[in-house]
Amino acid sequence: MSSSEAGRMRNRGGLLAAAALAAVLAIGAGCTARPLYGEVSPTAGSAMATAQLASVEIKPAHNRVGQELRNHLIFLFGGGAGQPANPAYSMDLNVTAYASNATSVSTPQVKLEPTAGFVAVQGTYRLTDTATGKLVSSGTRSVQAAYDIPAQNFAAQRAVRDAENRGARELAELLRLVVAQELAKATSRGVPDIVTSPEDLDRRRAMEETGVFRPRG
Known part of the structure; x- marks a missing residue:
């Protein structure tokens, strides 16, 4: 065999080896790994949260701003479907709102009226389990909404009302x-973060469907 023929064979062998390596890499790149008992649906958690919120009944409010808050919560919790027929949880609300004017500066010659203000809306809630009466959660949250103060009295009152609604x-x-x-925290206590067996997977799925964790027997 001449040296030129040997060189051509070496080049051909190198090309074949490179092609084989590229094929192996392509096959490997197409493979993915995931836990044996992992969930395949990325929306399971959000679906569970939606179902839990839809099972909350919101008790009647005691003032106008509280009623505004209650109406928004009913829509947000139920997705527009209204209050649940058989609620799993009950939510009590205590809502307060007050308006505050911006700082004004007065002198003997000129009295500067404030032209801006804000409304603070505060809500205290208690969430209980309707079946057991057990307190699930409670707390207080507040927000502020700014508004302009028109010169006309009626318009100023309306501006406060609109700010209360926004709040x-x-x-x-x-x-x-x-x-x-x-x-989510209340219903996930005791649920394993890592599913290691078909039994754990069944328990997690049952908990997501019913909201009740079934411990190992």
């Missing part, structure tokens, strides 16, 4: 997140 809406959004987190 109630923002507080409802905040309480929705808080209650969802508290319900």
Whole structure:
């Protein structure tokens, strides 16, 4: 065999080896790994949170701003479906709101009236299990809503009312997140973070469907 033929064979062998290596890498890149008993649905947790919030009954409010907050919470918790027919949880609300004017400066010659203010809306909630009466969560949250103060008295009163409504809406959004987190913690106690067996997987799925954790027998 001549040296030129030997060189061509070595080049051909190198090309074949490179092609084989590329094929192996391509096959390996297409493979993925995941836990044997892992969940495949990324929306299971969000679906569970939605179901838990939809099972919360919100008790009647005691004032106008409280009613605004309650209406927003009913819509957010139930997704527009209203109050649950058979609630698993009950939520009591105590809502207060007060308006405060910006600082004004007065002199003997000129009295400067404030042209801006803010409304603080505070809500205290108690979430209980309707079956046992056990307290699940409680707390207080507050928000502020700024507003302009018009010169006309009626317009100024309306500006305060609009700010109260905005504050109630923002507080409802905040309480929705808080209650969802508290319900998730309350119903996940004792549930293993890592599923290591088919039995653990069955228990986790049952808990997500019913909201009740079934411990190992």
